[in-house]
Amino acid sequence: MTFFVRGTYPHNLSSTAMAMSSSFCPRLPVQFGTKPIFHIPTKPSFSLSFKALSVQASYGSSGKEELRVGFLGLGIMGAPMAQNLIKSGCDVTVWNRTKSKCEPLINLGAKYQSSPQEVAASCDVTFAMLADPNSALDVAFGENGAANGMAPGKGYVDVSTVDDTTSKLISARIKDTGASFLEAPVSGSKKPAEDGQLIFLTAGDKSLYETVAPFLDIMGKSRFYLGDVGNGAAMKLVVNMIMGSMMAAFSEGLLLSEKVGLDPNVVVEVVSQGAINAPMYKMKGPSMIKSQYPTAFPLKHQQKDLRLALSLAESVSQSTPIAAAANELYKVAKSHGLSDQDFSAVIEALKAKLQQ
Ligand SMILES: NC(=O)C1=CN([C@@H]2O[C@H](COP(=O)(O)OP(=O)(O)OC[C@H]3O[C@@H](n4cnc5c(N)ncnc54)[C@H](OP(=O)(O)O)[C@@H]3O)[C@@H](O)[C@H]2O)C=CC1
Numbered sequence: 289m290t291f292f293v294r295g296t297y298p299h300n301l302s303s304t305a306m307a308m309s310s311s312f313c314p315r316l317p318v319q320f321g322t323k324p325i326f327h328i329p330t331k332p333s334f335s336l337s338f339k340a341l342s343v344q345a346s347y348g349s350s351g352k353e354e355l356r357v358g359f360l361g362l363g364i365m366g367a368p369m370a371q372n373l374i375k376s377g378c379d380v381t382v383w384n385r386t387k388s389k390c391e392p393l394i395n396l397g398a399k400y401q402s403s404p405q406e407v408a409a410s411c412d413v414t415f416a417m418l419a420d421p422n423s424a425l426d427v428a429f430g431e432n433g434a435a436n437g438m439a440p441g442k443g444y445v446d447v448s449t450v451d452d453t454t455s456k457l458i459s460a461r462i463k464d465t466g467a468s469f470l471e472a473p474v475s476g477s478k479k480p481a482e483d484g485q486l487i488f489l490t491a492g493d494k495s496l497y498e499t500v501a502p503f504l505d506i507m508g509k510s511r512f513y514l515g516d517v518g519n520g521a522a523m524k525l526v527v528n529m530i531m532g533s534m535m536a537a538f539s540e541g542l543l544l545s546e547k548v549g550l551d552p553n554v555v556v557e558v559v560s561q562g563a564i565n566a567p568m569y570k571m572k573g574p575s576m577i578k579s580q581y582p583t584a585f586p587l588k589h590q591q592k593d594l595r596l597a598l599s600l601a602e603s604v605s606q607s608t609p610i611a612a613a614a615n616e617l618y619k620v621a622k623s624h625g626l627s628d629q630d631f632s633a634v635i636e637a638l639k640a641k642l643q644q
Pocket residue numbers: 360361362363364365366384385386389417418419420422423426427447448449450474475476477478584585586589590
């Protein structure tokens with residue numbers, strides 16, 4: 289298995305920095321499949337402004353034709369990802385099933401096409417950020433799907449969280465057209481998407497990976513190249529299987545602490561200072577204690593990821609009893625109408641009134 293990681297940038301993509309980065313969108317050769325012409329500086333050690341300037345230094349004066357970038361799916365994640373590309377000066381064309389979600393991006397300068405096929409036909413690389421395997425397949429294969437607009441020299445980058453089987457199906461269909469395919473699911477939620485701090489877990493055509501790397505660097509803080517299609521999907525499912533179980537265990541801890549007379553806010557503080565600290569606890573804990581779940585990562589997507597991870601585990605006979613138990617809790621939460629709340633609403637599934 290091939291493995292590659294670029295160093296992370298210790299910065300936040302503030303609006304000032306975004307403004308600084310405008311017109312720094314990478315200019316790239318239009319044709320794929322050749323040796324990478326440009327080199328991304330590795331492990332820059334300071335600040336976003338350095339990131340923006342690096343991109344300018346590498347691409348700004350190349351004189352090559354700018355790649356036209358398509359973006360399909362403008363939900364919680366897709367909208368800020370596309371926005372960061374637009375604000376960096378990229379030539380972006382958007383499509384979303386619910387057209388009204390395109391308006392804010394069109395106002396920022398994006399072009400619009402009325403189907404995935406038209407986006408793919410009018411762009412050199414097309415990113416897709418869809419809800420789940422069915423929607424990813426629909427948008428790639430359906431009537432007026434992206435595959436109908438693909439051709440040799442183009443690239444399709446699916447950044448949705450799906451299972452490896454779905455990803456391989458999409459890859460095969462796209463590659464049948466002569467185009468290239470990269471799966472690139474992301475780790476990181478709404479805020480990292482807004483801040484250009486996502487972690488890309490990519491696999492597939494290496495030449496496409498190299499071609500789109502500058503775009504990944506606008507939207508993210510690091511990227512991994514993991515080899516064959518399916519490895520990116522599997523990595524994402526493993527990570528989210530761990531995250532879903534952690535959130536379920538954290539929920540149990542908060543409720544138990546309250547029942548025995550402890551202040552759950554102090555539990556959050558103690559956890560945050562110790563070896564089991566994870567940013568998620570301090571970020572979500574205070575609102576969970578107030579029974580508030582402002583949506584960053586919808587609970588229905590976390591349950592989807594657990595379901596897909598369990599199926600992946602079953603395919604290789606790996607026992608995953610903790611994830612299986614967590615999945616049951618998310619299913620209970622869904623059945624109580626919490627699908628569109630943040631995944632931290634899983635705590636509600638443990639409250640006595642929901643279990644009756
Ligand atoms: N939110 C998060 O924190 C993270 C999410 N992810 C993953 O990223 C993906 C997107 O997540 P997120 O943005 O939160 O999800 P949202 O539910 O906010 O957005 C889903 C997107 O998929 C579109 N869609 C759904 N069904 C269809 C369909 N049948 N045909 C066409 N388009 C469809 C929606 O269109 P419409 O607007 O019309 O409904 C929308 O653009 C998911 O796979 C998720 O697991 C990964 C990392 C973090």
